[in-house]
Amino acid sequence: MSLSAERRRAHAEVLELLEKRHGIGHKGAGVSAWMEVRLDRALDALCADTGGVLDAAVELLRAEPGxxxxxxxxxxxxxxxxxxxxxxxxALRATLAARFAGRERVRALSVGCSTGEEGWSLAMVLEEALGRGAAYRVVGMDRSDAAIAAAREGRYAQSQIGQVPRELAERCLTRHGDTVQVAERFAERVSFVARDAMVGPPPGHYEIVLCKNLLIYFGNEAAERAVSLMLKSLAEGGFLMVAKSEVPRVKALGHTAEQLAPGIVVFRA
Ligand SMILES: C[S@@+](CC[C@H](N)C(=O)[O-])C[C@H]1O[C@@H](n2cnc3c(N)ncnc32)[C@H](O)[C@@H]1O
Structure with a gap:
C-alpha cells in the first residue's frame, strides 16, 4: 500500500498508541498489508469527525481511549x-491428570480466548483429567466485548466442532439442530471476562495459562509485558502454553522453557 508521508506518520503514531494500550504493534511484529488497509479506513472514519485533519484524528485517539x-x-x-x-x-490430555494429581484445585486461564472455543476445550480436558466433581476453574479473557459475549453463550455451529474428540463431544456438547451447546454443568466452572492482556490476567494464580495466536499481533515490548504478567500469575508448578509458532519468540525473550511432552514446549516462571 503506498502512503503519503503524512499518512505514514499518522499510521506510525496510531500503532504506537495501540501497542501501548492494547499490545497490537509493529515493532517486532511487522504490519501486514490488511492491517494497513483497515487502519487507513479507520483513520478516514475518524477524519470525518475532525474536518479531514489527520493530526486532529490522531489527537482524538490520544484523548479518547474508547x-x-x-x-x-x-x-x-x-x-x-x-x-x-x-x-x-x-499433550495436555496425556499429562494433566498426573501433573496436577492431589491438588485442591486447578485454575486455568485462556488469554485472547476469542469466542470461547479454547476456554471450553480447556474445561473439557480438565473434567476428563480430574473427574466431574473436581474443583477446577477456567477463565477466558479477551479484549473484545463482542467476542466475550459470544463465548458466554457457548453455542456453536455443528461445523465448528470437527476437532473435538468424539468421546468428549458426546459427553460435553448437546445438539440443537444445526448447533451445539456446551453442557450446562460447565457454567459453574467456566467464566469469561473482557480484559486486556496488557493489564494482565485477572487476580489469582493459575496452574495453566494458554495464550495462543495472540502474541503474533504484538510488538516486542508489548509481547514481553504480556508474557511477564502471565508468568507472574502462574501457581507453583504451573505453565504457560503459547502457539507452536510463537515458541521461538518467547524463548528469544529469555523465558524458561520446559517440555510438557515430546515436541510440546511450555514456559514456566
Ligand atoms: C486469533 S485469536 C486467537 C484465539 C485463540 N487463542 C486461538 O488460538 O484459537 C486472537 C484473539 O486475541 C484477542 N486480543 C487481541 N489483543 C488482545 C489484548 N490486548 N488483550 C486481550 N485479548 C486480545 C483478539 O480479540 C482475538 O480474539
Missing amino acids: RLEEIAERLRVGETRFFRDVPQWD
Whole structure:
C-alpha cells in the first residue's frame, strides 16, 4: 500500500498508541498489508469527525481511549477453533491428570480466548483429567466485548466442532439442530471476562495459562509485558502454553522453557 508521508506518520503514531494500550504493534511484529488497509479506513472514519485533519484524528485517539478501542476492534483477528493444534491438546490430555494429581484445585486461564472455543476445550480436558466433581476453574479473557459475549453463550455451529474428540463431544456438547451447546454443568466452572492482556490476567494464580495466536499481533515490548504478567500469575508448578509458532519468540525473550511432552514446549516462571 503506498502512503503519503503524512499518512505514514499518522499510521506510525496510531500503532504506537495501540501497542501501548492494547499490545497490537509493529515493532517486532511487522504490519501486514490488511492491517494497513483497515487502519487507513479507520483513520478516514475518524477524519470525518475532525474536518479531514489527520493530526486532529490522531489527537482524538490520544484523548479518547474508547476511540482507540474501536480501532483495536477493527484490527481484530478472532479466528479460533476447538482443540486448535491437536498435538498440543493431546499433550495436555496425556499429562494433566498426573501433573496436577492431589491438588485442591486447578485454575486455568485462556488469554485472547476469542469466542470461547479454547476456554471450553480447556474445561473439557480438565473434567476428563480430574473427574466431574473436581474443583477446577477456567477463565477466558479477551479484549473484545463482542467476542466475550459470544463465548458466554457457548453455542456453536455443528461445523465448528470437527476437532473435538468424539468421546468428549458426546459427553460435553448437546445438539440443537444445526448447533451445539456446551453442557450446562460447565457454567459453574467456566467464566469469561473482557480484559486486556496488557493489564494482565485477572487476580489469582493459575496452574495453566494458554495464550495462543495472540502474541503474533504484538510488538516486542508489548509481547514481553504480556508474557511477564502471565508468568507472574502462574501457581507453583504451573505453565504457560503459547502457539507452536510463537515458541521461538518467547524463548528469544529469555523465558524458561520446559517440555510438557515430546515436541510440546511450555514456559514456566
Ligand atoms: C486469533 S485469536 C486467537 C484465539 C485463540 N487463542 C486461538 O488460538 O484459537 C486472537 C484473539 O486475541 C484477542 N486480543 C487481541 N489483543 C488482545 C489484548 N490486548 N488483550 C486481550 N485479548 C486480545 C483478539 O480479540 C482475538 O480474539
